Amino acid sequence: MPPAPAIRLRGAVKRYGPITAVAGLNLDVPTGTCVGLLGPNGAGKSTTMRLLTAQAIADEGEIEVLGRTLPGDSKAARAFMGVVPQQDNLDEALTVEQNLLVFTYLYRVARAERKPAIERALQLAKLTDRRASKVDELSGGMRRRLLIARALVHRPQLLLLDEPTVGLDPQVRQELWALIGALRAEGVSMLMSTHYIEEAARLADTVTIMAEGRAVAAGAPRELVTKHAGRDAVEVYGPPPRLAEVEAHAHARGWAVRRTGTSVSILGAEALDGDLPEGERRAANLEDVFVLLTGEEIE
């Protein structure tokens, strides 16, 4: 029998009054893989994360985490998982080391293991020389690294990352990607929600694209691109009237097109005939798929 997947959702539904945040979601995270949960704001990513820690209870459907059925066995599952929240919730008055110490207790790390666990987490997050600094003295990037270290202090089998690099500058984002990449190489199963396409494309083995509470596509990034957007795209730049003309031209022929602010891209161009408008030919990418399937433009 193959090992139980790290996460398995079938038909999960979560309603908040008249709003259905998660509307029949199916999601799999096979053990040892990193799955990117990609979707626009309001697609239900954060609610999905809350369902996985039983901070939200599903109205319908099945949820299993690390072989335990939620919400009943959620505490047993949480002992073996770590969560990196979107919003910083470190104890600001405490030092880096004290924040980690508190979580060795909360995560039930055995007494003899506590010190080595803290050292390992400090090293992983490259915060060893800042161990005595109070959290409110740290930069945004360091705080984010500490959040990750805190989630890893008990060597979890599964890590949930909710928008791990949102609001950080590009250099810090690269740093965090390196850290997440290293964990992935260690074999930690990961579910990472993000609305940054590049983040998902770089870090995830498979991507699930979410829109309006459902999975609209799932697969390896490259496969998703080939399946939904083809190999090549022709991107046409020009003034708005010209773009409207190109769009009408494409629609008339039933081609897949994608509008951005300053250009129109015709997807699957490699399979189209001769009357393609003049434009820049480029490889189709995950962003094209995202926009095509969710109907949303990204920032």
Added chain:
Amino acid sequence: MNRPSLTGVLVREVVNFSAYWRATTFSSTVEPTIYLLAFGFGFGSLVSEVAGLDYIEFVGTGVVATAVLFSSAFPAMFSTFVKYKFQRTYDAIMAAPVDAREIVTAEALWIAARAGTYGCVPLLVAIAFGLDPRAGMLVVPFIAFTAGFGWACFGITIAARMNSIENFNYVISAVLTPLFLVAGTFFPITALPELASVLAQVNPLYHCVELVRHAAFGFEPGADAIHVGALLAFGAAMWWLAGVSMQRRLVD
């Protein structure tokens, strides 16, 4: 409920306390002491004896309940609210194997332990001003702990049910201030009109005041059993309510 979860939440509280104990200790001890001195000497110059006791002794024992209230209900209300609304601390804790009931229990125990300690301060001040120490006073920390546990759970319940910190004013003005004034701290509740004095008997602070006075001046087993029962019932009811309220607040 299990112990590692309670320990984890307690450790978090204790480690955080090491960062802000000065401010907490200051407000929890100085305020009741001021009440004690102001009433004891100000009012005490007008009335020398109340209920057969020197007024400073009467107030000195009564203000223990005030110290308990100030070091339990108020910190519980504000810290719980700040933790879920602004610091999102409970999201962090509940990512670990801990549930809402365990959070409530551990935090209330910790606040109760503080109330048990700070509650003794007025008694020590009164002793400095001439109250005779008695062996019975050794149970005062336990009385203060028990009352403090109930008030901590009360504070957590209020915080869990309020959406804005401004709404605390209603609770403070309409509930806590009247209870604090008609607890028999500054004057015997028998001095109140009959209806008010009957109502005062359901005030948990009144039972705390009576127990502390009896600890200082001699126990009355029959009456004290009722007072202890009242504090335990208050604590149990509030603990249950706080757990339900926090579960509703923290889990969607």
